[in-house]
Amino acid sequence: MTSKIPDNQALTNCDIAIAGGGIVGVTLAAILKNSGLKVTIIEAKPLEVAAARTQAYAFSLLSSRIYEGIGVWQEIMPHIGKFKRIRLSDCDFSQVVKFETADLKTDYLGYVAQHNIVLTALQKYIADSPNIDWLCPGEVTDVVYQDDFAQVAVKVEGQERHLKAKLVIGADGARSYVRSLAKITTRGWKYWQSCVAFTIKHTAPSNDTAFERFWSTGPMGVLPLPGNRCQIVWTNPHERAQKLQALATKDFIQELEYYTQGSLGNIELVSDRVIFPVQLMQCDRYVKSRLALIGDAAHCCHPVGGQGLNLGIRDAATLAQILIKAHNQGQDIGSLPVLQEYETWRKQENLAILGFTDFLDRFFSNNWLPIVIIRRLGLWLMSNLTPLKIFALKLMTGLKGKTPQLAQNN
Ligand SMILES: Cc1cc2nc3c(=O)[nH]c(=O)nc-3n(C[C@H](O)[C@H](O)[C@H](O)COP(=O)(O)OP(=O)(O)OC[C@H]3O[C@@H](n4cnc5c(N)ncnc54)[C@H](O)[C@@H]3O)c2cc1C
Numbered sequence: 001m002t003s004k005i006p007d008n009q010a011l012t013n014c015d016i017a018i019a020g021g022g023i024v025g026v027t028l029a030a031i032l033k034n035s036g037l038k039v040t041i042i043e044a045k046p047l048e049v050a051a052a053r054t055q056a057y058a059f060s061l062l063s064s065r066i067y068e069g070i071g072v073w074q075e076i077m078p079h080i081g082k083f084k085r086i087r088l089s090d091c092d093f094s095q096v097v098k099f100e101t102a103d104l105k106t107d108y109l110g111y112v113a114q115h116n117i118v119l120t121a122l123q124k125y126i127a128d129s130p131n132i133d134w135l136c137p138g139e140v141t142d143v144v145y146q147d148d149f150a151q152v153a154v155k156v157e158g159q160e161r162h163l164k165a166k167l168v169i170g171a172d173g174a175r176s177y178v179r180s181l182a183k184i185t186t187r188g189w190k191y192w193q194s195c196v197a198f199t200i201k202h203t204a205p206s207n208d209t210a211f212e213r214f215w216s217t218g219p220m221g222v223l224p225l226p227g228n229r230c231q232i233v234w235t236n237p238h239e240r241a242q243k244l245q246a247l248a249t250k251d252f253i254q255e256l257e258y259y260t261q262g263s264l265g266n267i268e269l270v271s272d273r274v275i276f277p278v279q280l281m282q283c284d285r286y287v288k289s290r291l292a293l294i295g296d297a298a299h300c301c302h303p304v305g306g307q308g309l310n311l312g313i314r315d316a317a318t319l320a321q322i323l324i325k326a327h328n329q330g331q332d333i334g335s336l337p338v339l340q341e342y343e344t345w346r347k348q349e350n351l352a353i354l355g356f357t358d359f360l361d362r363f364f365s366n367n368w369l370p371i372v373i374i375r376r377l378g379l380w381l382m383s384n385l386t387p388l389k390i391f392a393l394k395l396m397t398g399l400k401g402k403t404p405q406l407a408q409n410n
Helices: 023-031 047-051 061-070 073-079 115-126 177-181 238-246 249-259 308-328 336-364 369-384 386-396
Strands: 012-019 039-042 056-059 081-083 085-090 097-100 110-114 132-135 138-145 150-156 159-170 186-202 209-215 218-225 229-237 267-269 274-283 291-293
Touching: 012 023, 012 150, 023 039, 023 061, 023 115, 023 308, 039 138, 039 159, 047 115, 056 115, 056 218, 056 308, 061 073, 061 110, 061 308, 073 110, 073 115, 081 218, 081 229, 085 369, 097 369, 097 386, 110 115, 110 218, 138 159, 138 177, 159 177, 177 291, 186 238, 209 336, 218 336, 229 238, 238 274, 249 267, 274 336, 291 336, 308 336, 336 369, 369 386
Parallel strands: 012 039, 012 159, 039 132, 085 209, 159 291
Antiparallel strands: 056 110, 081 110, 085 097, 138 150, 150 159, 186 229, 186 267, 186 274, 209 218, 218 229
16 A cells, blocks of 8 residues: 555544535534544635535425434524425426425424534534534645555645544545545436526515425526525526526516516515536445545535435434444444445435436426426326425435434434
8 A cells, every 4th residue: 555644754643534514524524423432524625614615505304303302402593594484386387386384393494504603503503512623724636545544645835734533533524525535436427507596685474485486497496595695506408507697686586587487576686696517426435444525525416405414414414423333332434334324325315316316407497388287287297296295305305315323302
């Protein structure tokens, strides 16, 4: 095995080195706070820069229950959007699928949280923990896997530091360097679409409904935020997305009013329009000896239905549960049999959601008459067949599949 890490280098020891201090990586650390395991988080950006992203995400009921289980939800909840209704529709087709809280007997159907609110709450929660350290800003530059441990090289202020860990976690996002160093292959594709994401303020009297409206150019998600604002994620073919980004504000709002069908009243644009290319990706393996991948490092999906981050939060809760159990039973937390339990649990569940979002995007971003007829029949069935409606709602809110223990009592 070749190593860029010198053999004689003094190493700092920890049980778990988490590469990536985004929401998924820090969620894992937060769950491990009282586990007795020594954790080091390595984040390339300064803490406040990592937290400063303006993006807001749809947060599923399951994610909220995981955060309740950690004990950070009461910090997050007052500052985020909450929705009691979801409306699913196909262009201007009159049959709208209406999901209500009564369908699940819950107070809300989901939440919309800004990146900085969630990440800052998590950072604060672990700040006083004696068993969690940060190397920040610190960039993982190499990982060498040995039988009993992994050596992680980290660039901190131009200097190379080294860590010895029983387990390395790749939580370093879609372009994961840890994944490529481990030569873990991925499958998937880039979509013909990009998302234009932005925030608006509106004058519609109520702001407790999330809309997913499908247009032949791509889906448009409208997610309520506090202060009569909404985060909009509008998928379009690349060229059209670029044009929408470049439009004069007045023309852009006019276009938006047409596509939201006047449901939001007067609209004011209150953020930049940011473009994200969209991809579907799943790793062939989530684990190898001394390594586990979580969040976007392991999988990425189309933003339709707002699932991506929620999958990562579920990965973190599942992996933490398995690691804590292994640690309490005196097992080696970096051994392949322990890590494979995580892969077996999460890989199939994630694949189902990746497939579901891909199906939604392809089935609805389409003007071919037979498909239009079938999908409108599908919407009618979903509206009128309660079991089908509840199944779809449970899938979207994270209540299908195996629930991590942390979320079971909330
Ligand atoms: C337009 C759009 C809308 C979306 N909407 C939603 C939604 O509504 N709901 C939802 O659930 N999901 C949504 N998603 C998906 C969501 O954004 C991602 O799934 C989520 O941000 C992934 O989090 P992560 O922590 O895995 O990765 P990231 O947020 O990418 O974090 C990775 C971290 O690792 C750090 N890092 C990278 N390389 C290194 C290195 N070598 N060393 C140290 N640190 C490193 C980075 O600085 C970063 O802080 C959306 C995505 C897009 C594009």
